[in-house]
Amino acid sequence: MGEFTSLLFCLLITAQLIQIVSALKFGINYGQIANNLPSPTQVVGLLQSLNVNRVKLYDADPKVLSAFSGTNIEFIIAISNENMSAMTDSTHAQAWLSQNVQPYISGTRITCITVGNEVLTGNNTSYKSSLLPAMQSLYQALTNLGLQNQVNVSTAHSLDILANSYPPSSGSFREDLGSYLQPLLNFHSQINSPFLINAYPFFAYKADPNSISLPYVLFESNAGQTDPNTNLNYDNMLYAQIDAVYAAMKAMGHTDITVRVSETGWPSKGDENEIGATVENAAAYNGNLLKRVAMNQGTPLKPDVPLDVHVFALFNEDLKPGPTSERNYGLFYPDGTPVYNIGLQGTGTGYDSGSGTYFTSSSLQSSTSKLMISYGVGILVLVASPTLILLIIIRRTKKKK
Ligand SMILES: *[C@@H]1O[C@H](CO)[C@@H](O)[C@H](O)[C@H]1NC(C)=O
Numbered sequence: 359m360g361e362f363t364s365l366l367f368c369l370l371i372t373a374q375l376i377q378i379v380s381a382l383k384f385g386i387n388y389g390q391i392a393n394n395l396p397s398p399t400q401v402v403g404l405l406q407s408l409n410v411n412r413v414k415l416y417d418a419d420p421k422v423l424s425a426f427s428g429t430n431i432e433f434i435i436a437i438s439n440e441n442m443s444a445m446t447d448s449t450h451a452q453a454w455l456s457q458n459v460q461p462y463i464s465g466t467r468i469t470c471i472t473v474g475n476e477v478l479t480g481n482n483t484s485y486k487s488s489l490l491p492a493m494q495s496l497y498q499a500l501t502n503l504g505l506q507n508q509v510n511v512s513t514a515h516s517l518d519i520l521a522n523s524y525p526p527s528s529g530s531f532r533e534d535l536g537s538y539l540q541p542l543l544n545f546h547s548q549i550n551s552p553f554l555i556n557a558y559p560f561f562a563y564k565a566d567p568n569s570i571s572l573p574y575v576l577f578e579s580n581a582g583q584t585d586p587n588t589n590l591n592y593d594n595m596l597y598a599q600i601d602a603v604y605a606a607m608k609a610m611g612h613t614d615i616t617v618r619v620s621e622t623g624w625p626s627k628g629d630e631n632e633i634g635a636t637v638e639n640a641a642a643y644n645g646n647l648l649k650r651v652a653m654n655q656g657t658p659l660k661p662d663v664p665l666d667v668h669v670f671a672l673f674n675e676d677l678k679p680g681p682t683s684e685r686n687y688g689l690f691y692p693d694g695t696p697v698y699n700i701g702l703q704g705t706g707t708g709y710d711s712g713s714g715t716y717f718t719s720s721s722l723q724s725s726t727s728k729l730m731i732s733y734g735v736g737i738l739v740l741v742a743s744p745t746l747i748l749l750i751i752i753r754r755t756k757k758k759k
């Protein structure tokens with residue numbers, strides 16, 4: 359009896375520990391279109407206190423890449439649309455890597471480079487034609503440096519590349535983009551790199567708040583919608599959007615490419631006509647999404663492929679143009695206070711909004727030592743539990759004799 363209880367206890371602790379140790383596939387977009395953000399070194403402290411281990415940039419900011427050296431946080435870095443066409447030249451691609459990747463990669467885990475953002479749905483045809491050649495030339499340059507297995511090459515798409523997204527099984531790409539997408543998909547498949555989408559159920563809700571169910575877009579309890587072709591039930595729009603992209607790729611002959619969400623999010627504030635842009639909805643969307651990620655959930659079509667998302671965004675960015683919502687996607691205000699609490703470890707606890715404790719070196723130290731203590735305990739339990747189990751088994755065997 360007592361033995362069974364202690365055995366169970368050990369197993370439970372081990373299971374819990376494995377859950378904690380396995381990294382959350384929850385990343386954050388670190389946009390910097392603002393004039394009031396904390397320094398990259400301060401941001402290191404903030405992200406470590408939250409246990410966030412993935413970050414996406416919109417450039418290759420050397421200040422950020424050096425500040426995060428030694429942190430083990432994974433980085434997606436970017437080549438902007440404006441700088442993309444230069445990359446089609448192999449000498450230039452090589453030079454870009456020597457300047458922006460090689461100096462940092464030994465200390466900072468750069469795992470992906472995105473070439474252009476939402477290029478195919480933009481208005482510049484010359485960008486659209488340079489996209490694939492730029493990706494190819496960058497991949498070749500990475501290969502020359504032996505980095506092709508360490509760093510993926512991709513590009514991020516707006517969901518406007520879809521002509522049809524419902525039901526998910528009928529997902530298809532816009533016909534006018536077929537001549538760009540077919541060779542692009544072939545390339546993704548050839549180099550085994552992920553297909554990245556920026557997916558915002560908020561846009562769908564904002565455009566049609568009377569017919570779209572708020573619980574459905576916010577991952578809250580609802581009956582969901584059943585795809586008549588597959589009988590799969592969708593209880594939220596993001597999963598339906600991801601699976602629509604899988605269906606669209608399949609229609610172009612590809613079932614061998616992984617879809618990842620390079621951006622998703624919900625604004626906490628908007629203009630009067632931006633229905634749904636509230637703190638409550640933003641907290642629900644991002645908080646519920648984080649829970650799904652923590653559960654290692656996949657979509658109905660790909661239950662074994664855990665969600666891989668980067669939330670937009672880390673901070674509210676005061677210099678972003680466009681409607682009010684654009685400046686209010688952040689999980690944090692520039693001073694480091696959370697806009698709302700989504701249950702990320704550290705959020706709302708131990709934060710001194712008066713002094714901005716997250717950003718002081720003492721808080722950085724205390725979060726590092728906490729981390730070290732939890733790792734210490736973890737290693738102890740990992741070593742101790744098999745030993746205990748072994749002892750119990752030995753005792754049992756002895757008793758039987
Ligand atoms: C384009 O590249 C230049 C030179 O590497 C860099 O200084 C600039 O910030 C880049 N532009 C954007 C928009 O990323």
Ligand SMILES: *[C@@H]1O[C@H](CO)[C@@H](O)[C@H](O)[C@H]1NC(C)=O
Binds near residue numbers: 481482
């Ligand atoms: C293309 O889009 C950019 C940014 O979205 C905008 O500034 C520009 O005016 C557009 N150009 C044309 C020709 O529509």
Ligand SMILES: *[C@@H]1O[C@H](CO)[C@@H](O)[C@H](O)[C@H]1NC(C)=O
Binds near residue numbers: 482
């Ligand atoms: C497309 O981008 C190129 C290179 O930046 C620029 O010269 C051209 O004016 C842009 N075209 C449009 C329609 O915006």
Ligand SMILES: *[C@@H]1O[C@H](CO)[C@@H](O)[C@H](O)[C@H]1NC(C)=O
Binds near residue numbers: 470509552616
């Ligand atoms: C590159 O993408 C592939 C396909 O999604 C993935 O299996 C691999 O782990 C990625 N590589 C890195 C370094 O993240």
